Amino acid sequence: MLVRKMDSEVLVLATDNRGKIVELTDLLKPYHLRVLSTKDLLLPDPEETGSTFIANAKIKALTAAQASGIPAMADDSGFSVAALEAAPGIYSARWAGPQKDFNLAMQLVHYKMIISKSDDTQAWFTCALALAWPDGYCESVEGYVYGRVVWPPRGDNGFGYDSMFVPDGKNMETFGECNINRKKLISHRADAFSRLVNRCFKGRNFDGKRLLSFRQK
Numbered sequence: 001m002l003v004r005k006m007d008s009e010v011l012v013l014a015t016d017n018r019g020k021i022v023e024l025t026d027l028l029k030p031y032h033l034r035v036l037s038t039k040d041l042l043l044p045d046p047e048e049t050g051s052t053f054i055a056n057a058k059i060k061a062l063t064a065a066q067a068s069g070i071p072a073m074a075d076d077s078g079f080s081v082a083a084l085e086a087a088p089g090i091y092s093a094r095w096a097g098p099q100k101d102f103n104l105a106m107q108l109v110h111y112k113m114i115i116s117k118s119d120d121t122q123a124w125f126t127c128a129l130a131l132a133w134p135d136g137y138c139e140s141v142e143g144y145v146y147g148r149v150v151w152p153p154r155g156d157n158g159f160g161y162d163s164m165f166v167p168d169g170k171n172m173e174t175f176g177e178c179n180i181n182r183k184k185l186i187s188h189r190a191d192a193f194s195r196l197v198n199r200c201f202k203g204r205n206f207d208g209k210r211l212l213s214f215r216q217k
């Protein structure tokens with residue numbers, strides 16, 4: 001059985017999204033890896049031609065791993081609204097336009113919900129994580145968080161659509177109002193990361209550092 005170890009000390013994060021880099025770097029902390037982004041390495045940002053979150057995450061991770069010769073992790077994620085038949089979904093970044101203006105994107109969601117005449121405020125985030133090696137081996141998972149849309153948006157923390165989303169549960173804070181420690185307990189990114197780690201077998205290297213090690217399928 002071939003074991004795929006993340007024993008290189010370096011991991012490339014195949015993203016130029018600052019919000020994701022902050023949250024993924026925080027989730028990776030227990031693995032003591034040196035995390036570099038494709039932005040740091042001036043690597044190309046590939047076309048996201050996939051029709052699913054997983055397909056796009058794999059494209060980003062494999063492109064970065066093969067271009068850098070270093071294992072790479074990518075996140076493809078998005079915001080979905082029931083009243084908009086799960087839109088914007090994989091097009092969540094595109095609704096913000098070339099200027100990545102998420103105030104515009106959130107207004108678009110809000111106005112489309114008004115036009116839909118639906119009173120269903122259910123919404124969810126999806127995060128697909130892919131971890132790829134330069135030889136093309138890739139592990140991928142998907143995580144979710146469910147909740148509802150609120151208007152007007154509240155809070156300046158996080159990024160993207162955070163300030164218009166209240167996760168299910170007693171706490172009525174939006175993701176834009178809560179801090180990273182609360183978000184990382186319940187977010188789609190944390191859910192995907194824990195599913196990825198649960199697929200690893202529990203390994204520690206010589207100095208006790210936890211390893212991301214997979215039994216190759």
Ligand SMILES: O=c1nc[nH]c2c1ncn2[C@H]1C[C@H](O)[C@@H](COP(=O)(O)OP(=O)(O)OP(=O)(O)O)O1
Binds near residue numbers: 017125175
């Ligand atoms: O936790 C989140 N809180 C709020 N909004 C979020 C979150 N997670 C994804 N989102 C939204 C904004 C993001 O721009 C888009 C992902 O689109 P997506 O293509 O995966 O990312 P991106 O283009 O921003 O960066 P990159 O492709 O370089 O990873 O969905």
Ligand SMILES: [Mg+2]
Binds near residue numbers: 048
């Ligand atoms: Mg993108």
